[in-house]
Amino acid sequence: MSATAFSLKEWIFTTDHKRVGVLYLIGSLAAFLLAGIMAMLMRAELTTVGPTVTTNPNAYNVWLYFHGAAMILGYQIPALTGFFANYYVPLMIGAKDVAFPRVNALSVWLYWMGIVLALLTFVIPDPPDIMWTGYPPYSSEFSPGNTSFYTFVVLLIGFSSIAGGINFITTIIKMRAPGITWNNLNIFIWSILAAFTLQIIFVPVLGVAVTLLSFDKYLGTNFFKAAAGGSSLIYENLFWFYSHPAVYVILLPAVGIIYEIVATFTRNRIFNYKMVVYGGFWGTVLLSGVVWAHHIYVSGMPNWIVILQVFTSLLISVPVGLLMVGLLGTLYKGAIEFRTPMLYASGFLFLFLIGGLTGIPNAMSGIYQQIHGTYWITGHFHYVMALSVTSAIIGGVYYIFPKLTGKMYKESLGKLSFILFIIGVNVTFFPWFIMGINGMPRRYYDYQQFPQFEGLQQLSTAGAVIIALSMLVVLIAWLHGLIAGEKSSDNPWGSKSLEWTHTVSPPPPGNFSEIPKLTADWSPYNYGRKQEEGKKIDEEL
Amino acid sequence: MRCKHYFASIIVSLSLSFLFINNLYAKGIADPAEGWNHLWYELMVDIIIIGVIFAVLTLYLLLRYRRKQPDEEGQGPELSPLAALGWALIPTFIFLADDIFLGAKNFELWNKYRNIPENAYAINLESAMWSWEFNYPEGIKATNELRVPAGEPIMLKMTSRDVVHNLFIPEYKVKWEIRPGTMDTIWFYPKKTGEYVMTCVEFCGVLHSSMHGKVIVMQKDEFSKWIETEKNKIK
Numbered sequence: 100m101s102a103t104a105f106s107l108k109e110w111i112f113t114t115d116h117k118r119v120g121v122l123y124l125i126g127s128l129a130a131f132l133l134a135g136i137m138a139m140l141m142r143a144e145l146t147t148v149g150p151t152v153t154t155n156p157n158a159y160n161v162w163l164y165f166h167g168a169a170m171i172l173g174y175q176i177p178a179l180t181g182f183f184a185n186y187y188v189p190l191m192i193g194a195k196d197v198a199f200p201r202v203n204a205l206s207v208w209l210y211w212m213g214i215v216l217a218l219l220t221f222v223i224p225d226p227p228d229i230m231w232t233g234y235p236p237y238s239s240e241f242s243p244g245n246t247s248f249y250t251f252v253v254l255l256i257g258f259s260s261i262a263g264g265i266n267f268i269t270t271i272i273k274m275r276a277p278g279i280t281w282n283n284l285n286i287f288i289w290s291i292l293a294a295f296t297l298q299i300i301f302v303p304v305l306g307v308a309v310t311l312l313s314f315d316k317y318l319g320t321n322f323f324k325a326a327a328g329g330s331s332l333i334y335e336n337l338f339w340f341y342s343h344p345a346v347y348v349i350l351l352p353a354v355g356i357i358y359e360i361v362a363t364f365t366r367n368r369i370f371n372y373k374m375v376v377y378g379g380f381w382g383t384v385l386l387s388g389v390v391w392a393h394h395i396y397v398s399g400m401p402n403w404i405v406i407l408q409v410f411t412s413l414l415i416s417v418p419v420g421l422l423m424v425g426l427l428g429t430l431y432k433g434a435i436e437f438r439t440p441m442l443y444a445s446g447f448l449f450l451f452l453i454g455g456l457t458g459i460p461n462a463m464s465g466i467y468q469q470i471h472g473t474y475w476i477t478g479h480f481h482y483v484m485a486l487s488v489t490s491a492i493i494g495g496v497y498y499i500f501p502k503l504t505g506k507m508y509k510e511s512l513g514k515l516s517f518i519l520f521i522i523g524v525n526v527t528f529f530p531w532f533i534m535g536i537n538g539m540p541r542r543y544y545d546y547q548q549f550p551q552f553e554g555l556q557q558l559s560t561a562g563a564v565i566i567a568l569s570m571l572v573v574l575i576a577w578l579h580g581l582i583a584g585e586k587s588s589d590n591p592w593g594s595k596s597l598e599w600t601h602t603v604s605p606p607p608p609g610n611f612s613e614i615p616k617l618t619a620d621w622s623p624y625n626y627g628r629k630q631e632e633g634k635k636i637d638e639e640l
Numbered sequence: 641m642r643c644k645h646y647f648a649s650i651i652v653s654l655s656l657s658f659l660f661i662n663n664l665y666a667k668g669i670a671d672p673a674e675g676w677n678h679l680w681y682e683l684m685v686d687i688i689i690i691g692v693i694f695a696v697l698t699l700y701l702l703l704r705y706r707r708k709q710p711d712e713e714g715q716g717p718e719l720s721p722l723a724a725l726g727w728a729l730i731p732t733f734i735f736l737a738d739d740i741f742l743g744a745k746n747f748e749l750w751n752k753y754r755n756i757p758e759n760a761y762a763i764n765l766e767s768a769m770w771s772w773e774f775n776y777p778e779g780i781k782a783t784n785e786l787r788v789p790a791g792e793p794i795m796l797k798m799t800s801r802d803v804v805h806n807l808f809i810p811e812y813k814v815k816w817e818i819r820p821g822t823m824d825t826i827w828f829y830p831k832k833t834g835e836y837v838m839t840c841v842e843f844c845g846v847l848h849s850s851m852h853g854k855v856i857v858m859q860k861d862e863f864s865k866w867i868e869t870e871k872n873k874i875k
């Protein structure tokens with residue numbers, strides 16, 4: 100692969116899971132960059148009460164719509180279930196490729212079509228301004244923006260995700276190398292299995308909801324029009340029935356990546372593997388379908404649903420707590436080395452702790468009366484999704500970098516990027532909790548009724564500048580590593596996972612010279628034991 | 641087994657204390673905002689305790705188990721089936737106990753929000769892009785200014801003319817979605833006179849962030865005078 104010259108045609112028609120993965124990575128980083136630019140524009144706008152960089156609130160609303168949709172649909176889901184899933188799954192289970200390589204190529208190009216369509220937001224005269232939640236009847240009747248854009252972006256990326264789900268679930272069930280069982284599968288593989296199970300169950304619900312929006316708006320139906328017997332509350336239920344599980348579609352693979360990083364850099368076995376897999380990942384999957392109502396406690400619903408879902412939502416703390424216990428347990432008696440990926444994983448532990456704990460109030464319908472729709476909510480989900488998950492994605496790319504490129508990034512740049520990141524995110528987002536609890540509403544272009552928050556808004560904007568700097572350093576570190584990085588060995592971290600031990604960096608098409616055969620006591624986390632000869636597999640690769 | 645008894649007793653005692661507290665609050669008009677403040681304080685104590693325990697533990701583990709030799713490997717324990725089960729169940733029961741405790745506490749607060757006092761002063765609210773229109777039982781109309789008497793529970797009967805809005809009054813820790821085609825009710829209990837912000841917290845179009853107004857809490861007699869003058873204006 101490295102010997103051949105770059106060929107655009109080869110990339111476009113590729114069915115190699117690693118190249119498909121890289122296509123996802125490029126798309127998702129581009130979406131992240133654009134969403135980040137939108138965020139910086141919004142932060143600039145909010146530095147003063149009243150108009151700051153634009154006098155047009157609609158411009159701000161379009162930035163915000165794009166930021167939310169791009170972060171979730173364009174960046175996080177594709178980075179995790181697109182790039183990392185594609186790159187890791189066949190390598191970690193000892194397969195030559197995914198089960199349906201052409202379907203895989205279809206998935207990535209559907210996703211790219213979604214990205215291109217989303218980019219047209221900045222070209223068309225009537226960009227959508229309906230927020231990533233797209234509530235009717237605003238979106239289906241009143242918005243001057245183009246709601247069909249939203250519908251089609253969601254549908255394209257949704258189809259892409261369902262095709263990916265079928266592909267990866269089949270791959271994981273059917274194509275594991277001899278010796279890889281349900282008891283020694285990488286944790287990341289479990290997280291992908293859980294995430295795609297959620298996608299397959301719940302994406303169709305979102306697809307229906309957003310399709311009905313466009314039916315109402317363009318075809319004259321009345322699904323959400325109260326005057327004609329419809330109900331906008333139905334949309335809110337359908338939307339969150341998908342969009343709460345979507346949080347776990349994003350979170351679980353991110354936790355999976357963190358587990359891989361932590362295991363490698365502590366050179367330690369996973370603490371209580373079965374608890375992590377069944378209690379943590381599958382416990383979350385089990386609960387995820389019965390907690391959507393906590394997004395709409397103030398929308399009106401029968402009391403018994405409220406009371407039931409207060410408890411189910413609070414119960415999420417059990418599987419998520421078990422995932423944390425597993426991570427901390429893996430640190431115990433480990434041999435921790437603080438390379439850049441491990442720094443990001445350590446950052447994750449603290450960011451996710453803050454994000455998780457600030458989620459507890461959101462489950463409580465009474466407490467929710469004050470915090471719904473405020474910066475408290477946005478603070479919470481930025482800590483969980485934006486910050487924790489981005490730690491996992493960026494840390495995960497640093498981690499996979501030598502495998503992906505065959506080269507090593509510069510450690511000093513990596514560490515600098517982490518330090519800027521961890522300072523920047525806390526300066527930016529911690530003030531949101533303080534503003535939120537005192538009533539600052541989200542999705543506000545202006546806040547003349549809350550002038551007391553100007554100082555905290557400015558602090559937050561200052562933090563955003565630090566985050567932007569950290570992302571610049573990340574970009575420099577990766578480009579520098581790609582162009583001028585030193586050649587890396589096949590297993591620079593000393594990991595025992597298959598993608599490091601059984602193939603070269605970068606892996607050739609087909610991944611392995613022959614399908615690895617593993618003995619029953621093989622484990623990707625087989626650390627701390629005496630190395631028995633004969634159980635080590637052929638190293639001649 | 642001993643653990644199970646221990647946690648069962650925690651759950652039972654928590655439920656009992658909840659019932660006890662619930663009885664204390666049962667008489668008179670329970671102000672949701674006060675209940676909110678009270679529960680928020682308890683919640684913060686709860687969260688901060690958990691947070692500090694986890695943060696200190698994480699920091700300790702990260703610093704304590706750093707690699708000393710380059711070829712060193714972790715020596716994490718291999719758990720026996722019983723230990724593995726214990727390590728899953730004990731945290732589960734701890735989290736579960738906290739969840740049940742918080743859920744029960746929330747139930748109590750939620751009831752305060754949902755049980756509207758029978759003598760509440762009812763005002764109609766119709767929201768529209770981007771203003772609030774109030775209709776008093778005396779026939780008075782007001783836009784973006786909600787005048788209410790201090791010391792009386794106030795109920796709003798709300799509907800929307802166009803899109804979904806959401807009325808939020810931070811001072812009274814109350815908000816509710818307002819949608820076309822339905823009539824939803826909320827209530828709050830103003831005690832101190834003064835002016836307080838009310839604002840929309842459901843995205844409703846280009847001027848969403850400008851959709852705000854004031855709750856003006858007046859002395860009871862001043863309020864009655866205002867009602868009289870306004871009534872005369874209508875005639």
Ligand SMILES: [Cu+2]
Nearest residue numbers: 805840844851
């Ligand atoms: Cu509004």
